Amino acid sequence: MTKIGLEIHCQLTKLESKLFCSCKADYRNLSPNSNICPVCIGLPGSLPILNKKAVEKATMISLALGCKIPEQISFFRKNYFYPDLPKGFQITQYNAYGPTSIGSDGVVQIEEKKIRIRRIQLEEDPGRLVYEGSSEKTQITLVDYNRAGAPLVEIVTEPDFENPKQVRIFLNVLADLVENLGVSDPYLEGAMRVDGNISVEKANRVEIKNVGSFRDIEKALHFEITRQQSLVERNIPVVAETRHWDEARKITVSSRSKEEEQDYRYLPEADIPIIQIAQNKIAALKENMPESIIAKKERYAQKYGIPPQVADVLSSDKFYSDLFENAHTDTNAKEIANIITTDLMGFADTREKKLDLKITPKHISDLADAILNGTITRNSGKIALQEMVKTGKSLSDVKSSLDLGNVSDVSSLEKIIDEVFKEEEKAVLEAKQNPDTVNYIVGKVMKKTKGKASPGTTLELIRKRLLSS
Amino acid sequence: MNLGISATEYVSQIRNGQISAEEFIAKTLDRIRTVEGKVHAYITIDEQNALNQARIIDKKIKAKERIGALFGMPISIKDNICTSGIRTTCASKMLENFIAPYDATVVSRLKQDDAIIIGKVNLDEFAMGSTTEFSCFGPSRNPWNVEYVPGGSSGGSGVSVSALECVASLGSDTGGSVRSPASFCSVVGLKPTYGLVSRYGLVSYANSIEQIGPVARKVEDIALIMNTISGHDSHDDTTVEKGRVDYLQDLNAGVKGKKIGLVSQMTGDGVDKEVSSATNAAVSKFQDLEAECIPISLDSVEHSVAAYYTIASAEASSNLSRYDNLRYGFDLGTEGYEFKAYVSKVRSNFGPEVTRRMLLGAFVLSAGYYGKYYLKAQKVRAMMKSQIDDAFKKVDFLVAPTMPILPFKIGEKIDDPLTLYLLDANTIMANLTGIPAISVPFAISSSGLPIGIQIFANSFQDKNLLQAAYALQQTTHLPEVPV
Numbered sequence: 001m002t003k004i005g006l007e008i009h010c011q012l013t014k015l016e017s018k019l020f021c022s023c024k025a026d027y028r029n030l031s032p033n034s035n036i037c038p039v040c041i042g043l044p045g046s047l048p049i050l051n052k053k054a055v056e057k058a059t060m061i062s063l064a065l066g067c068k069i070p071e072q073i074s075f076f077r078k079n080y081f082y083p084d085l086p087k088g089f090q091i092t093q094y095n096a097y098g099p100t101s102i103g104s105d106g107v108v109q110i111e112e113k114k115i116r117i118r119r120i121q122l123e124e125d126p127g128r129l130v131y132e133g134s135s136e137k138t139q140i141t142l143v144d145y146n147r148a149g150a151p152l153v154e155i156v157t158e159p160d161f162e163n164p165k166q167v168r169i170f171l172n173v174l175a176d177l178v179e180n181l182g183v184s185d186p187y188l189e190g191a192m193r194v195d196g197n198i199s200v201e202k203a204n205r206v207e208i209k210n211v212g213s214f215r216d217i218e219k220a221l222h223f224e225i226t227r228q229q230s231l232v233e234r235n236i237p238v239v240a241e242t243r244h245w246d247e248a249r250k251i252t253v254s255s256r257s258k259e260e261e262q263d264y265r266y267l268p269e270a271d272i273p274i275i276q277i278a279q280n281k282i283a284a285l286k287e288n289m290p291e292s293i294i295a296k297k298e299r300y301a302q303k304y305g306i307p308p309q310v311a312d313v314l315s316s317d318k319f320y321s322d323l324f325e326n327a328h329t330d331t332n333a334k335e336i337a338n339i340i341t342t343d344l345m346g347f348a349d350t351r352e353k354k355l356d357l358k359i360t361p362k363h364i365s366d367l368a369d370a371i372l373n374g375t376i377t378r379n380s381g382k383i384a385l386q387e388m389v390k391t392g393k394s395l396s397d398v399k400s401s402l403d404l405g406n407v408s409d410v411s412s413l414e415k416i417i418d419e420v421f422k423e424e425e426k427a428v429l430e431a432k433q434n435p436d437t438v439n440y441i442v443g444k445v446m447k448k449t450k451g452k453a454s455p456g457t458t459l460e461l462i463r464k465r466l467l468s469s
Numbered sequence: 470m471n472l473g474i475s476a477t478e479y480v481s482q483i484r485n486g487q488i489s490a491e492e493f494i495a496k497t498l499d500r501i502r503t504v505e506g507k508v509h510a511y512i513t514i515d516e517q518n519a520l521n522q523a524r525i526i527d528k529k530i531k532a533k534e535r536i537g538a539l540f541g542m543p544i545s546i547k548d549n550i551c552t553s554g555i556r557t558t559c560a561s562k563m564l565e566n567f568i569a570p571y572d573a574t575v576v577s578r579l580k581q582d583d584a585i586i587i588g589k590v591n592l593d594e595f596a597m598g599s600t601t602e603f604s605c606f607g608p609s610r611n612p613w614n615v616e617y618v619p620g621g622s623s624g625g626s627g628v629s630v631s632a633l634e635c636v637a638s639l640g641s642d643t644g645g646s647v648r649s650p651a652s653f654c655s656v657v658g659l660k661p662t663y664g665l666v667s668r669y670g671l672v673s674y675a676n677s678i679e680q681i682g683p684v685a686r687k688v689e690d691i692a693l694i695m696n697t698i699s700g701h702d703s704h705d706d707t708t709v710e711k712g713r714v715d716y717l718q719d720l721n722a723g724v725k726g727k728k729i730g731l732v733s734q735m736t737g738d739g740v741d742k743e744v745s746s747a748t749n750a751a752v753s754k755f756q757d758l759e760a761e762c763i764p765i766s767l768d769s770v771e772h773s774v775a776a777y778y779t780i781a782s783a784e785a786s787s788n789l790s791r792y793d794n795l796r797y798g799f800d801l802g803t804e805g806y807e808f809k810a811y812v813s814k815v816r817s818n819f820g821p822e823v824t825r826r827m828l829l830g831a832f833v834l835s836a837g838y839y840g841k842y843y844l845k846a847q848k849v850r851a852m853m854k855s856q857i858d859d860a861f862k863k864v865d866f867l868v869a870p871t872m873p874i875l876p877f878k879i880g881e882k883i884d885d886p887l888t889l890y891l892l893d894a895n896t897i898m899a900n901l902t903g904i905p906a907i908s909v910p911f912a913i914s915s916s917g918l919p920i921g922i923q924i925f926a927n928s929f930q931d932k933n934l935l936q937a938a939y940a941l942q943q944t945t946h947l948p949e950v951p952v
């Protein structure tokens with residue numbers, strides 16, 4: 001049986017400052033080495049000051065993943081030399097001498113499968129290396145320390161995954177979860193990074209590192225399964241090793257370096273005193289934690305009668321579920337869920353498009369009410385929505401500028417039906433014999449009214465007319 | 470004008486107009502010019518700035534403006550404590566030209582109280598050593614006999630205060646580094662309780678045990694400086710909030726009715742005869758002052774040197790990893806080097822003692838040896854802490870000689886690291902357990918070399934400790950420094 005375990009690094013992008021200094025946690029889009037201070041570049045004499053909010057956020061993640069929180073946590077130094085590591089060590093957590101990391105022994109249910117969480121730890125991100133120069137000979141390595149000290153949570157699972165698909169589902173669940181908790185924006189570049197380890201039946205364990213994205217981890221795992229299985233079939237042993245994902249060639253490559261087995265010489269970090277985690281503080285955090293995605297989904301289904309699949313889609317996406325929460329009333333909730341999941345998500349299917357939406361809760365709520373009381377059809381509603389998200393104009397403005405009001409008065413509608421009956425004699429005859437074909441005529445009427453006619457009224461009038469003539 | 474006045478005398482003389490800050494600084498600079506060639510206390514002297522500051526202080530005094538409690542007093546700073554604008558070398562080639570962009574918290578507090586930072590003083594490279602011979606700028610010399618070592622690692626602090634090149638100094642004490650030169654140079658040196666004085670800006674060597682501590686000629690001066698530098702600091706998470714303490718208040722409370730324990734393991738074999746008899750004399754003085762003195766046995770002390778060098782080296786190997794010469798350092802371009810080759814070339818610039826401790830430290834932390842050495846050392850530390858706790862249930866203070874032997878000649882022991890390590894046998898207990906300890910000048914040997922007596926108190930009993938030290942100081946009459 002194939003066994004896969006994951007190590008996920010998730011940045012706490014929603015924090016104001018880094019883990020041990022007051023530089024910005026969000027280092028993105030800043031000029032190189034401008035988001036640094038004596039602490040995060042490890043100048044002699046500087047000392048780390050623990051960001052207590054980071055402990056809170058990491059506790060929330062641990063709680064959400066069903067982990068145990070110890071009574072006290074502590075930090076360790078992981079010693080190694082690398083140009084992006086300004087102090088020559090990374091401040092992290094370490095459980096070899098007893099559980100002192102923020103979370104351990106958790107479990108996450110994905111569909112029918114239980115994935116156990118081994119531990120969750122809080123640590124600092126290193127800086128970043130930037131390579132310049134075209135060929136290997138002219139290449140120079142630059143170091144940008146803007147990221148150094150950014151707050152990071154490492155989540156380590158047990159090797160409980162049986163295939164890459166479970167990995168993908170888990171990662172999606174995890175990304176939605178941290179976003180819903182308001183601790184991280186997992187879609188920011190580099191905010192969520194995954195390493196894996198995998199062994200197929202009768203084979204040694206192989207670590208996969210350097211994977212850039214969720215999609216790539218799935219590909220890397222597939223590649224490894226095929227590679228390992230073909231080795232096993234030919235009776236060639238699978239070497240226990242670390243392999244790097246080669247993004248360009250889409251294969252894993254043996255790192256072949258002793259560095260990977262280096263000794264990190266873990267040492268307690270004495271500059272940060274042991275932190276007591278009070279039980280009442282955990283209780284208070286639990287109390288104030290945002291509603292979980294699962295609880296939200298159940299509430300949507302039970303309270304508003306939203307179909308389970310729609311509730312699932314809506315609750316997993318923080319942006320849209322927030323919009324829903326702010327827009328809905330007891331009467332229009334179901335309609336709003338419909339508008340968001342069928343229309344709005346269709347317009348804004350990427351992150352960029354989502355951020356560009358000029359939509360407010362009032363837009364959605366007005367639209368749902370209009371549809372429910374028949375002053376606009378679903379069809380016109382969709383057009384109005386598209387205009388509102390583009391311009392930010394109100395529903396009434398959009399309705400009049402695009403002439404989307406309903407053709408609801410019977411006399412003008414009857415006039416149009418008259419016209420259609422004249423133009424479509426053949427279809428009318430057919431409809432008289434076979435009432436199932438009446439929809440064709442309804443379609444013609446709708447076309448003439450540019451979708452503004454109420455489908456119900458139109459059908460009623462056409463039926464009456466068919467009977468009377 | 471007498472440059473040998475105490476810090477408190479300085480304050481009273483300048484307040485009543487007997488001296489001016491400028492005069493005093495100018496005279497001090499003259500003195501430095503005269504004796505530096507003999508004693509080599511300073512690495513960097515900030516002459517012009519010191520004079521400018523002194524003029525500003527004098528103007529303030531004339532204009533009757535508010536002035537800080539230190540009134541332009543010249544203070545030297547050990548060169549492993551960061552000062553913005555003056556280089557902080559750690560007596561290492563690695564940081565020969567390093568200028569920190571910030572002041573250590575203790576330095577900014579001194580400045581706020583209108584002290585004048587007159588210069589940066591010598592030390593063993595990165596504070597690793599007990600004699601100040603391991604400085605890349607050459608050794609400092611003992612003002613009581615310039616052929617002899619001044620102790621260390623804060624040798625420059627001890628020498629500059631003893632040789633009247635400043636009124637007081639700040640050193641750092643990792644295993645006795647403030648108390649050793651205090652004892653060898655006949656001045657007072659305090660290692661405060663761990664967490665009482667901010668370490669922000671102190672270049673780390675063994676961060677779980679070291680503290681910045683004052684060196685001065687009198688116990689009351691130590692109290693005055695503690696009033697300025699102690700207390701919680703938002704830049705150092707290990708500092709403790711204890712509220713404001715006035716260390717000068719009730720300094721003469723005496724030791725009447727107090728119980729004092731003489732540590733058996735620090736007074737037996739290996740202690741110089743003259744040091745032993747001075748220690749007994751100190752005990753008699755305490756008895757004269759109506760303290761009760763009893764022997765106390767702390768058998769964990771026998772393992773303290775081994776535990777200390779294991780823990781300190783382990784932390785050193787980690788703390789000194791940052792010196793890769795990429796962000797600051799000396800002039801050596803990276804071009805053409807592979808990273809690891811560059812780092813190892815750069816780090817060959819560390820001196821022999823630093824290299825020794827980093828190797829030792831990396832070894833005791835490595836997989837397979839961690840339990841055998843590092844964890845064992847931590848167990849000794851825990852055992853020592855519990856023995857100390859028990860001892861302080863019985864007594865108020867512990868007493869021992871600061872250094873087991875008299876100062877020795879420069880070069881005499883430098884090739885014998887083990888013998889040098891044993892010099893710390895009596896001081897490191899305070900570092901491993903975090904308790905405060907002070908060395909008080911008590912006697913001069915027949916050969917004319919100083920002997921200091923060490924007093925320990927329980928954690929955060931620093932004020933009581935100073936009271937006991939003051940009581941002992943008042944019983945002594947010591948000659949003036951010969952240099």
Ligand SMILES: [Zn+2]
Nearest residue numbers: 021023037040
């Ligand atoms: Zn910073």
